[in-house]
Amino acid sequence: xxxxxxxxxxxxxxxxxxxxxxxxxxxxxxxxxxxxxxxxxxxxxxxxxxxxxxxxxxxxxxxxxxxxxxxxxxxxxxxxxxxxxxxxxxxxxxxxxxxxxxxx
Amino acid sequence: xxxxxxxxxxxxxxxxxxxxxxxxxxxxxxxxxxxxxxxxxxxxxxxxxxxxxxxxxxxxxxxxxxxxxxxxxxxxxxxxxxxxxxxxxxxxxxxxxxxxxxxxxxxxxxxxxxxxxxxxxxxxxxxxxxxxxxxxxxxxxxxxxxxxxxxxxxxxxxxxxxxxxxxxxxxxxxxxxxxxxxxxxxxxxxxxxxxxxxxxxxxxxxxxxxxxxxxxxxxxxxxxxxxxxxxxxxxxxxx
Numbered sequence: 001x002x003x004x005x006x007x008x009x010x011x012x013x014x015x016x017x018x019x020x021x022x023x024x025x026x027x028x029x030x031x032x033x034x035x036x037x038x039x040x041x042x043x044x045x046x047x048x049x050x051x052x053x054x055x056x057x058x059x060x061x062x063x064x065x066x067x068x069x070x071x072x073x074x075x076x077x078x079x080x081x082x083x084x085x086x087x088x089x090x091x092x093x094x095x096x097x098x099x100x101x102x103x104x
Numbered sequence: 105x106x107x108x109x110x111x112x113x114x115x116x117x118x119x120x121x122x123x124x125x126x127x128x129x130x131x132x133x134x135x136x137x138x139x140x141x142x143x144x145x146x147x148x149x150x151x152x153x154x155x156x157x158x159x160x161x162x163x164x165x166x167x168x169x170x171x172x173x174x175x176x177x178x179x180x181x182x183x184x185x186x187x188x189x190x191x192x193x194x195x196x197x198x199x200x201x202x203x204x205x206x207x208x209x210x211x212x213x214x215x216x217x218x219x220x221x222x223x224x225x226x227x228x229x230x231x232x233x234x235x236x237x238x239x240x241x242x243x244x245x246x247x248x249x250x251x252x253x254x255x256x257x258x259x260x261x262x263x264x265x266x267x268x269x270x271x272x273x274x275x276x277x278x279x280x281x282x283x284x285x286x287x288x289x290x291x292x293x294x295x296x297x298x299x300x301x302x303x304x305x306x307x308x309x310x311x312x313x314x315x316x317x318x319x320x321x322x323x324x325x326x327x328x329x330x331x332x333x334x335x336x337x338x339x340x341x342x343x
Binding site for chain 2: 001003004006007008009010011012013014015016017018019021022023024025026027028029030032034039041042043044045046047048049050051052053054055056057058059061065068069072073076077080081082083085086089090093094096
């Protein structure tokens with residue numbers, strides 16, 4: 001099997017799973033009631049999932065990655081600019097070589 | 105929930121569309137940059153730019169797409185791809201549940217079609233938006249704009265892969281974590297969401313992943329976070 005064939009099968013599989021998850025979520029979300037407390041709860045769930053993805057990544061961070069995360073969070077909270085925060089954090093990551101050289 | 109209904113929104117469809125594009129621009133540019141990395145990764149495996157771009161259009165989930173690139177070697181297993189995709193995509197399920205209320209008032213066919221552009225960025229932008237927009241139009245335009253730059257970035261990455269410094273690519277891999285973290289901050293900063301649930305979810309997942317497999321740690325984190333969210337939402341004190 002060539003890489004293109006394998007990747008085509010993978011695309012079809014991913015597409016079915018990804019679209020299926022979205023649609024099932026939409027159906028479940030629509031069929032649930034619309035009480036404010038329930039909606040508030042449902043809005044919190046994806047944030048919990050994001051937090052659960054980030055948790056293990058935070059534990060495994062290197063020093064420079066930690067600095068990048070803190071710097072980008074501070075820039076975002078101070079300026080409210082998403083792209084600026086990401087750019088600054090990424091710049092810290094790309095300067096890893098020099099940051100470590102200065103610290104060592 | 106009336107303010108979420110497109111029919112009751114004060115802003116016209118055109119203005120809602122423009123605002124959706126504007127609000128999603130920084131997210132779309134970020135996605136475009138990750139698209140370059142994805143395109144370069146595809147090219148390094150010998151995948152054609154057309155297929156790389158097609159995967160972006162049909163899947164539109166960077167986390168799954170990046171993960172599956174590591175599963176293409178022989179012996180290839182579509183089942184492994186399916187199970188892994190399912191584990192990673194549960195976030196999309198939760199976003200589907202959350203976004204459903206924002207899309208009420210539209211036909212089912214429109215809502216189902218709009219699911220093609222449901223991704224972290226479009227969800228975050230829609231949930232965080234406070235203006236009285238037509239939320240369906242806002243969401244779709246934000247999603248399409250992110251998709252356009254994600255595909256464009258992928259194509260660009262496929263073509264310039266040979267010119268990218270491997271150290272540059274390695275360094276920017278962690279930028280995906282930064283992106284997700286900033287998305288989370290965007291949502292919790294601009295909405296009335298509390299902080300306790302996602303912080304507890306992160307801490308639980310981090311702790312559990314030290315002793316159990318990562319997917320199980322993730323599920324534990326989400327479950328505990330959901331319990332905190334449920335009791336917080338019920339008491340109206342989710343902060």
